[in-house]
Amino acid sequence: LAERRKAVTRELIAADLQEDFLILHTEWWRTCCEPGVICDSREAGGARITVQFLDRRGLPVTYVFDVFHRDGPYWGAAAGYPPRHWVLRDVYARGQEPLFWRMLYEPKVHYLD
Numbered sequence: 001l002a003e004r005r006k007a008v009t010r011e012l013i014a015a016d017l018q019e020d021f022l023i024l025h026t027e028w029w030r031t032c033c034e035p036g037v038i039c040d041s042r043e044a045g046g047a048r049i050t051v052q053f054l055d056r057r058g059l060p061v062t063y064v065f066d067v068f069h070r071d072g073p074y075w076g077a078a079a080g081y082p083p084r085h086w087v088l089r090d091v092y093a094r095g096q097e098p099l100f101w102r103m104l105y106e107p108k109v110h111y112l113d
Contacts, residue, residue: 001090001099008063008091015061017053024062025050032073042081045074046101050094066090066100 030038031045038044046068053061070085090100 001103004090004092004099008093011093012063015053016056017061018056018058020054022052023049024052030076031069032075032078040076043074043076045069045076045084047086048098048101062094064090064092064094064096064098066098068100 026041027048027050028038028041028044029046029048030036030043035046041047046066049065049067051063051065053063055061066089067086068089070087074084075082090098092098
């Protein structure tokens with residue numbers, strides 16, 4: 001993740017982006033029990049936000065921002081909807097693989113001998 005942060009920061013600076021941006025899509029994620037995409041933002045412990053910028057030539061540049069509840073899984077209604085403390089965990093160009101999500105939520109595979 002640290003390497004990607006450095007690379008993305010360099011890319012964004014080099015792109016010389018205009019100030020305006022457009023949020024193209026927000027995908028809400030449940031982070032408790034069985035992580036996955038949900039429709040109710042109140043239950044979400046994570047969000048994948050697709051944002052389009054324009055470079056100085058007016059060409060679109062699209063990045064994805066993965067934002068998660070800082071304190072681990074968010075339990076939503078089961079915990080009385082406590083306040084969330086959002087933190088930016090990953091940023092990547094559209095089409096690249098999300099690293100933070102994979103590290104945190106994909107199950108580990110164990111092989112039996």
